[in-house]
Each structure stands twice: as C-alpha cells, then as structure tokens.
Amino acid sequence: ITPSTTIERLPIYYRSLQKLDKKNVEVISSKELGERIGIPSTQVRKDLSYYGEFGRRGVGYEVPVLLKHLRKILGLNQDWEIVLVGAGHLGHALVNYGGFRKLGLNINYVLDADSKKIGEEFGDVEISNVENLTEVVKESGAEMGIIAAPAEYAQGIADELIEAGVKAIWNFAPTHIKVPHEIELRNEDLSIGLISLAYHLSRK
Amino acid sequence: ITPSTTIERLPIYYRSLQKLDKKNVEVISSKELGERIGIPSTQVRKDLSYYGEFGRRGVGYEVPVLLKHLRKILGLNQDWEIVLVGAGHLGHALVNYGGFRKLGLNINYVLDADSKKIGEEFGDVEISNVENLTEVVKESGAEMGIIAAPAEYAQGIADELIEAGVKAIWNFAPTHIKVPHEIELRNEDLSIGLISLAYHLSRK
Numbered sequence: 001i002t003p004s005t006t007i008e009r010l011p012i013y014y015r016s017l018q019k020l021d022k023k024n025v026e027v028i029s030s031k032e033l034g035e036r037i038g039i040p041s042t043q044v045r046k047d048l049s050y051y052g053e054f055g056r057r058g059v060g061y062e063v064p065v066l067l068k069h070l071r072k073i074l075g076l077n078q079d080w081e082i083v084l085v086g087a088g089h090l091g092h093a094l095v096n097y098g099g100f101r102k103l104g105l106n107i108n109y110v111l112d113a114d115s116k117k118i119g120e121e122f123g124d125v126e127i128s129n130v131e132n133l134t135e136v137v138k139e140s141g142a143e144m145g146i147i148a149a150p151a152e153y154a155q156g157i158a159d160e161l162i163e164a165g166v167k168a169i170w171n172f173a174p175t176h177i178k179v180p181h182e183i184e185l186r187n188e189d190l191s192i193g194l195i196s197l198a199y200h201l202s203r204k
Numbered sequence: 205i206t207p208s209t210t211i212e213r214l215p216i217y218y219r220s221l222q223k224l225d226k227k228n229v230e231v232i233s234s235k236e237l238g239e240r241i242g243i244p245s246t247q248v249r250k251d252l253s254y255y256g257e258f259g260r261r262g263v264g265y266e267v268p269v270l271l272k273h274l275r276k277i278l279g280l281n282q283d284w285e286i287v288l289v290g291a292g293h294l295g296h297a298l299v300n301y302g303g304f305r306k307l308g309l310n311i312n313y314v315l316d317a318d319s320k321k322i323g324e325e326f327g328d329v330e331i332s333n334v335e336n337l338t339e340v341v342k343e344s345g346a347e348m349g350i351i352a353a354p355a356e357y358a359q360g361i362a363d364e365l366i367e368a369g370v371k372a373i374w375n376f377a378p379t380h381i382k383v384p385h386e387i388e389l390r391n392e393d394l395s396i397g398l399i400s401l402a403y404h405l406s407r408k
C-alpha cells in the first residue's frame with residue numbers, strides 16, 4: 001500500500017515528465033527530475049519504485065516509458081466524465097482551462113441554481129438546472145463532481161452527487177464536507193499557495 | 205535549513221490548526237493532527253521540531269500556542285499587499301475569495317489589458333490599466349504578484365512585476381516562466397487535483 005504522500009507526488013512527476021517529453025527529452029535521472037520539482041532524489045526513487053522497476057542505475061528513467069506507466073497508474077488511460085456544480089467565477093475558470101481536457105478529464109456538464117445562468121453557454125457547455133443533478137449524473141455516467149458553489153450549499157450538493165453515483169469529489173468551497181469513507185474527497189485550498197509565498201518572503 | 209517539502213506542509217498544518225482553534229480545541233496530538241490531514245505523525249513531529257520545542261511528549265501540542273508560532277513562522281503576522289494581473293474568471297474567483305483576506309493576504313490591486321474591463325469594479329477593487337503596472341506596484345509597495353492572464357503574456361508580466369519591485373510571484377498560467385533566483389515563484393497547477401482523483405478512482 002503506497003503511503004498517501006507518494007500518491008500526492010505522482011501527479012507532480014507526471015506533469016514534469018509530460019513537459020520533458022514535449023521537449024523530446026529521452027532520459028532523466030532521479031536527481032535532475034527531483035531538482036525540477038523540488039523533491040529529494042531519494043524520495044523520487046522511493047516513490048517510483050513502488051510501482052515497478054522503471055529506472056536503470058546510473059542512467060535514470062526513460063521518459064516515454066515512465067510516462068506511459070504513470071499514465072496507467074494515475075488512471076489517465078481513460079476519459080473521465082466530470083460534473084461541475086457552481087457556474088460562477090471559479091467554475092468558469094475551471095471549464096475554461098484547457099489543461100484538464102488534454103488529460104482526458106472532461107468537464108462536460110455544468111449545473112447552477114441561478115435561473116439567469118441556466119441555459120447559458122459556458123465554454124462549450126450549456127448550463128443545466130441543478131435541480132436536474134441526479135438525471136445529469138446518471139445519464140452522463142459521471143464519476144467525478146466538482147463543487148464550486150458557496151460554502152453553505154456544499155454539503156447538500158455533495159450528498160446529491162454521491163446519491164446519484166459520483167465516486168469522487170473535488171471541493172473548492174471553504175468548508176469541511178462529510179462523505180462516506182469509500183468516496184474520494186479532495187479539498188482544494190488555494191490559500192496554501194499564498195501562505196507559502198508569505199513564508200518565503202518573510203524569511204528574506 | 206528546512207527541506208522544501210516541510211515548508212510545503214506548514215501551511216497545511218496551519219489551516220488545520222486554525223479550524224481546531226475555531227472549535228476551541230486546546231490540545232492535539234501529532235497522531236490526531238496527522239490523521240486529519242493525511243500526513244504520518246512521525247512526519248508531523250519532525251516538521252514541527254525544526255522550529256522549536258512545541259509539543260509535550262505524551263500530550264501533544266497546545267493549539268493556540270502552536271498557531272501563534274506558525275503564524276509568525278509563515279509570515280502571517282503582517283499584512284501583505286498583492287497585485288493581481290488578469291481580471292478574468294480565475295482572477296475574479298481569487299479576488300472574490302474571502303479566505304485570503306482573513307490571513308492578511310490582501311489583493312488590493314487588479315490590472316488588466318482589456319479596455320472594456322479597465323475602470324470596472326472587481327470585488328471591492330477597481331481594475332487598473334496594466335500599462336500602469338510599474339506605478340501601481342511602486343505606490344502600493346506590493347511584494348507579491350499573481351499572474352492570472354493567458355500563458356503567452358505570463359513571462360512579460362512576470363518581468364515587469366519583478367522590475368517594479370515584486371519579490372514573489374504566484375503563477376497560474378500554464379507555462380514555465382523564468383525569474384531571477386532570489387524571486388520566489390510558485391506555479392499553481394490545478395490539474396494535480398483532478399489527476400489525484402483519477403488515480404484513486406482507477407484503483408477501485
């Protein structure tokens with residue numbers, strides 16, 4: 001069983017390897033990969049060793065091969081249907097962002113409660129009425145939901161998403177939501193980014 | 205010198221302790237704190253020990269005391285002036301989000317290139333013309349800049365921010381920007397959140 005912190009790092013390795021692959025870099029050492037992403041090379045080797053023998057001592061990792069393995073491990077070999085709830089500023093930025101689609105992470109359904117927004121175009125998607133959440137989730141077979149609505153509605157939205165069959169939730173609302181333990185939940189707190197900049201600046 | 209990964213975890217401890225403090229929890233063990241945030245208790249104790257003797261063996265940490273120390277360590281004892289460049293969807297979500305201000309992280313200046321947006325109200329802030337970036341940064345004394353503009357403009361914006369005196373940059377544009385090594389740079393990639401959900405789901 002991989003410690004949860006390794007799982008947290010894998011997507012970071014993946015992103016970095018993707019960029020290297022785009023630049024046609026064929027081989028990379030754990031030292032150099034680690035330097036690029038600020039992770040000690042010992043940790044890089046340890047993390048990647050959980051999943052198999054990828055590297056060659058003294059040489060490093062073959063980028064295209066490792067990328068292929070990571071894609072499989074990370075579940076990126078398939079397309080994922082994602083339902084977004086909350087067609088506000090944050091929701092718009094998420095739907096607008098091309099980076100997700102490139103990974104097969106498709107936000108094809110957007111739901112909102114505001115009658116002025118329902119029926120509007122949002123990126124390439126039409127905003128649906130959140131009252132139809134259950135049908136939308138069932139018909140799309142969406143397994144992932146994103147909560148980008150105000151905090152006071154987050155728990156209710158989570159409950160409905162899970163009831164309808166969603167297995168993983170990405171929550172941006174600044175509140176603790178409760179989900180059954182078999183549901184994957186990730187709370188995104190963008191303050192962490194600003195706080196770590198404040199930390200570094202205050203040390204100068 | 206603290207390893208960079210400890211620095212990455214400190215804001216997470218801080219957030220968790222803040223919530224505990226709000227609920228008037230007085231003491232917490234490294235085990236329980238670790239469980240709340242998915243970090244092994246050994247790591248929690250190791251991380252916090254870099255900064256002093258905060259815990260008491262067999263008892264744990266006094267929440268208000270630890271919070272006060274972390275606030276100082278993280279540079280949150282002061283207010284920070286922040287300039288945001290790119291008054292789009294993402295920019296709007298960041299300015300809208302109350303969580304930053306509560307930490308003394310104040311996005312008081314927003315700049316854009318679109319003449320239709322300049323002069324518009326954006327949260328409690330008026331959008332300024334990005335052509336005035338240098339004056340805005342100098343007059344505000346802003347030390348942090350956020351880039352929420354399209355990728356093709358990110359490097360140019362970063363250069364100007366740094367030239368004007370900004371010391372730290374939070375970059376959301378999906379591109380690698382180059383900065384002098386004394387400048388703090390954090391690239392935010394929200395794909396990491398979705399990828400880790402895909403990972404967990406694909407393992408079920």
Ligand SMILES: NC(=O)c1ccc[n+]([C@@H]2O[C@H](COP(=O)([O-])OP(=O)(O)OC[C@H]3O[C@@H](n4cnc5c(N)ncnc54)[C@H](O)[C@@H]3O)[C@@H](O)[C@H]2O)c1
Nearest residue numbers: 086087088089090112113114149150153173189190300301
């Ligand atoms: N976690 C972070 O770091 C972070 C950063 C920015 C914003 N946020 C949070 O993300 C959320 C959205 O922020 P925003 O700036 O886009 O806000 P917003 O006000 O622009 O958008 C919220 C949207 O949710 C809709 N909505 C309200 N109740 C709903 C319901 N019951 N069902 C469906 N839709 C509903 C609204 O009509 C609106 O379109 C907020 O909770 C905010 O605090 C979090």
Ligand SMILES: NC(=O)c1ccc[n+]([C@@H]2O[C@H](COP(=O)([O-])OP(=O)(O)OC[C@H]3O[C@@H](n4cnc5c(N)ncnc54)[C@H](O)[C@@H]3O)[C@@H](O)[C@H]2O)c1
Nearest residue numbers: 096097290291292293294316317318353354357377393394
């Ligand atoms: N890193 C991530 O995970 C993530 C997620 C979402 C969005 N993004 C990125 O964030 C950026 C903004 O996304 P968005 O959805 O808000 O886009 P948007 O198109 O809504 O907003 C971009 C804004 O930047 C302004 N702008 C363009 N050129 C400028 C310049 N030279 N100076 C100042 N302002 C300028 C535009 O007028 C517009 O208001 C994009 O680069 C997007 O790829 C990243």
